[in-house]
Amino acid sequence: xxxxxxxxxxxxxxxxxxxxxxxxxxxxxxxxxxxxxxxxxxxxxxxxxxxxxxxxxxxxxxxxxxxxxxxxxxxxxxxxxxxxxxxxxxxxxxxxxxxxxxxxxxxxxxxxxxxxxxxxxxxxxxxxxxxxxxxxxxxxxxxxxxxxxxxxxxxxxxxxxxxxxxxxxxxxxxxxxxxxxxxxxxxxxxxxxxxxxxxxxxxxxxxxxxxxxxxxxxxxxxxxxxxxxxxxxxxxxxxxxxxxxxxxxxxxxxxxxxxxxxxxxxxxxxxxxxxxxxxxxxxxxxxxxxxxxxxxxxxxxxxx
Amino acid sequence: xxxxxxxxxxxxxxxxxxxxxxxxxxxxxxxxxxxxxxxxxxxxxxxxxxxxxxxxxxxxxxxxxxxxxxxxxxxxxxxxxxxxxxxxxxxxxxxxxxxxxxxxxxxxxxxxxxxxxxxxxxxxxxxxxxxxxxxxxxxxxxxxxxxxxxxxxxxxxxxxxxxxxxxxxxxxxxxxxxxxxxxxxxxxxxxxxxxxxxxxxxxxxxxxxxxxxxxxxxxxxxxxxxxxxxxxxxxxxxxxxxxxxxxxxxxxxxxxxxxxxxxxxxxxxxxxxxxxxxxxxxxxxxxxxxxxxxxxxxxxxxxxxxxxxxxxxxxxxxx
Numbered sequence: 065x066x067x068x069x070x071x072x073x074x075x076x077x078x079x080x081x082x083x084x085x086x087x088x089x090x091x092x093x094x095x096x097x098x099x100x101x102x103x104x105x106x107x108x109x110x111x112x113x114x115x116x117x118x119x120x121x122x123x124x125x126x127x128x129x130x131x132x133x134x135x136x137x138x139x140x141x142x143x144x145x146x147x148x149x150x151x152x153x154x155x156x157x158x159x160x161x162x163x164x165x166x167x168x169x170x171x172x173x174x175x176x177x178x179x180x181x182x183x184x185x186x187x188x189x190x191x192x193x194x195x196x197x198x199x200x201x202x203x204x205x206x207x208x209x210x211x212x213x214x215x216x217x218x219x220x221x222x223x224x225x226x227x228x229x230x231x232x233x234x235x236x237x238x239x240x241x242x243x244x245x246x247x248x249x250x251x252x253x254x255x256x257x258x259x260x261x262x263x264x265x266x267x268x269x270x271x272x273x274x275x276x277x278x279x280x281x282x283x284x285x286x287x288x289x290x291x292x293x294x295x296x297x298x299x300x301x302x303x304x305x306x307x308x309x310x311x312x313x314x315x316x317x318x319x320x321x322x323x324x325x326x327x328x329x330x331x332x333x334x335x336x337x338x339x340x341x342x343x344x345x346x347x348x349x350x351x352x353x354x355x356x357x358x359x360x361x362x363x364x365x366x367x368x
Numbered sequence: 369x370x371x372x373x374x375x376x377x378x379x380x381x382x383x384x385x386x387x388x389x390x391x392x393x394x395x396x397x398x399x400x401x402x403x404x405x406x407x408x409x410x411x412x413x414x415x416x417x418x419x420x421x422x423x424x425x426x427x428x429x430x431x432x433x434x435x436x437x438x439x440x441x442x443x444x445x446x447x448x449x450x451x452x453x454x455x456x457x458x459x460x461x462x463x464x465x466x467x468x469x470x471x472x473x474x475x476x477x478x479x480x481x482x483x484x485x486x487x488x489x490x491x492x493x494x495x496x497x498x499x500x501x502x503x504x505x506x507x508x509x510x511x512x513x514x515x516x517x518x519x520x521x522x523x524x525x526x527x528x529x530x531x532x533x534x535x536x537x538x539x540x541x542x543x544x545x546x547x548x549x550x551x552x553x554x555x556x557x558x559x560x561x562x563x564x565x566x567x568x569x570x571x572x573x574x575x576x577x578x579x580x581x582x583x584x585x586x587x588x589x590x591x592x593x594x595x596x597x598x599x600x601x602x603x604x605x606x607x608x609x610x611x612x613x614x615x616x617x618x619x620x621x622x623x624x625x626x627x628x629x630x631x632x633x634x635x636x637x638x639x640x641x642x643x644x645x646x647x648x649x650x651x652x653x654x655x656x657x658x659x660x661x662x663x664x665x666x667x668x669x670x671x672x673x674x675x676x677x678x679x680x681x682x683x684x685x686x687x
Contacts, residue, residue: 110483114501133524184402188402194396194400211620214661216661217644217649218420218424221431300506300510302508302509322626335518342511346506350506361564362570
């Protein structure tokens with residue numbers, strides 16, 4: 065993320081709100097201090113609104129069935145228990161552990177597929193001259209404007225014709241066809257100095273060799289960002305898996321959660337345990353790699 | 369950067385630098401070999417579906433029946449004929465989508481901007497707050513909807529409990545009555561996705577040169593004037609993106625309604641995407657569903673064009 069460039073020290077110019085007239089510097093900084101504490105109060109207040117539902121979710125997953133529905137609601141479990149987790153993990157009709165493995169498999173496979181195909185495709189679009197290049201690139205970019213909804217019905221038919229219905233392949237392969245990855249990788253390749261590749265070429269490396277041993281290592285940050293975004297998207301995808309995966313043993317976690325909800329309408333202890341299992345990996349990933357994710361998102365915004 | 373080695377005036381440069389020519393030297397098939405894996409996916413799951421969808425929409429295409437007779441524009445005509453089997457449910461769903469979009473987009477444009485302005489200064493813990501606000505967005509709609517169904521439960525939910533503590537009505541049926549269900553769907557969506565727009569705004573705010581604010585202050589501009597004359601114009605390009613992105617995301621709402629209200633009460637919160645999925649993938653009337661998705665797509669494209677036009681118009685007027 066870009067930080068504020070060349071802001072004069074003390075001017076706090078980054079903030080449009082911190083803006084008393086310049087000659088009254090001393091007075092202004094007192095005002096700034098007040099405003100700073102007001103800002104902190106607001107920031108903490110909003111943060112509580114964001115975090116407390118998640119804390120309540122986590123707490124409930126450790127409650128007993130009765131405790132989860134007690135009035136008034138309690139934040140701390142009366143009696144800490146792993147009952148909810150044991151119940152859903154051991155149930156044959158809602159095999160949460162299988163869903164978890166399915167989600168991991170699908171998300172990792174999809175992410176790898178996206179990273180490989182998108183970076184391979186982006187390279188000639190960034191670095192080679194060939195007939196049809198503009199047409200191909202134009203077609204790929206144009207689909208960024210196509211709302212995904214028109215693909216749902218025909219893709220269901222295609223997936224069914226390929227015999228992929230009710231199999232994980234259906235949530236791994238078709239969703240890897242998105243244009244965003246190609247676009248992101250192409251932009252990144254354009255920013256790499258071409259001289260590095262020339263050196264490898266002069267040493268006799270062919271295009272593929274140059275790509276694999278020179279370009280890809282340089283592109284690691286972009287590859288990581290793309291892989292991570294693909295992983296998160298696939299992990300959380302909902303509409304498509306709900307309709308293409310229908311046996312309990314092939315579902316992914318989001319689709320499974322909806323099954324869990326209809327099977328246990330008021331068992332909130334179970335639902336919250338399921339929700340914790342579905343969110344724990346992405347939350348941990350997010351905490352560890354927050355910078356990459358946030359930067360990837362803000363960059364995708366700017367590029368759009 | 370790469371332009372220096374791959375210009376259209378190749379003749380002049382080819383003699384100028386040997387490396388440049390070597391770099392251009394590649395077999396005719398090379399670029400296509402690189403592109404092949406992606407193009408296979410792209411053709412199979414983007415290009416063909418776009419055409420196939422149109423084809424299906426011109427047929428009475430029931431997935432479970434062997435015959436798919438050609439019916440021309442009948443599926444479309446039905447959608448526009450009051451009293452047909454599909455028009456009622458489709459336009460009710462379109463209306464639900466419109467209600468949700470109109471109700472949620474202003475909040476999703478304004479609140480994240482306020483949050484971004486709040487965060488747009490250097491202070492300790494800024495990265496922490498940035499992460500906290502963005503966190504719900506990484507959760508996915510299934511978790512978010514299941515969680516809020518619990519919090520919004522009429523009888524045992526946290527929301528009604530705290531409303532009662534504050535002395536407000538504490539028996540609102542958030543998920544089974546309107547307009548409360550709309551408030552719930554919009555509120556949850558704002559909570560869930562606020563961070564996304566806030567992060568994009570924040571990145572854009574930080575790209576506005578500090579010198580502009582100083583110059584404005586020199587000219588005696590107050591805080592509001594600085595916001596109007598420096599911040600807003602600086603944000604204009606990103607505002608177009610954020611507005612279109614938010615409109616399209618709202619118009620594609622599905623999971624919240626599917627999981628929180630099940631489209632109810634009645635069909636009131638069943639959105640267009642929900643209806644298309646149910647018609648095509650539950651009832652297998654895929655011809656009808658394909659026609660619906662093309663109509664929705666036309667609306668969405670029209671909307672995007674309108675937003676582009678709107679933002680460009682104002683830009684011109686200012687100059």
